[in-house]
Amino acid sequence: GAVVSQHPSRVICKSGTSVKIECRSLDFQATTMFWYRQFPKQSLMLMATSNEGSKATYEQGVEKDKFLINHASLTLSTLTVTSAHPEDSSFYICSASAFPLAARTDTQYFGPGTRLTVL
């Protein structure tokens, strides 16, 4: 099956610093990757859609200058939380569209997530 990894799994940082999270598709090429965040006991909220070789598309209300996304290759997308603040503390999850493994490009396979805690 399609495997997506994320690194790091957990990170604690000081307020004002930047944190980079990597998302990799290990056994398939992902033309599209997605970034979600999840607050405790809440749903997963789509933050942005990342297409290889082009600029990410951000959802309404998500600051693109704060959450920098780079999809440099068909197997790697990175999310950088710049000048992190305590309210950015959350669980960040990436997913990859496993075309053509999936019957339809919308079936996404998720990474294990990254727990970010900003002190």
Next chain:
Amino acid sequence: DQQVKQNSPSLSVQEGRISILNCDYTNSMFDYFLWYKKYPAEGPTFLISISSIKDKNEDGRFTVFLNKSAKHLSLHIVPSQPGDSAVYFCAASAREGGGADGLTFGKGTHLIIQP
């Protein structure tokens, strides 16, 4: 504005019985629906999906039913097993313009399988 709704935050089912998880949606543009299973501090795991051109899809113990007119879908798990205890998310996408789209998730239902 919650476009995908899972109105039951939790559901308790006895082992061996059928688990039925429900999901409602409001956006008539949604044409593809998925169910994911999630354990704490892990990413969601894809379970099963259904296209709007179908009303049923089955995969082993999992069956998803779609009622387009009611904008309702349900996931049936039978027989329920202890390892099924997890949070189940319903998700939907509207394939506007083709290509992969981000998913809209419900808030999840915590399924507890009791021995």
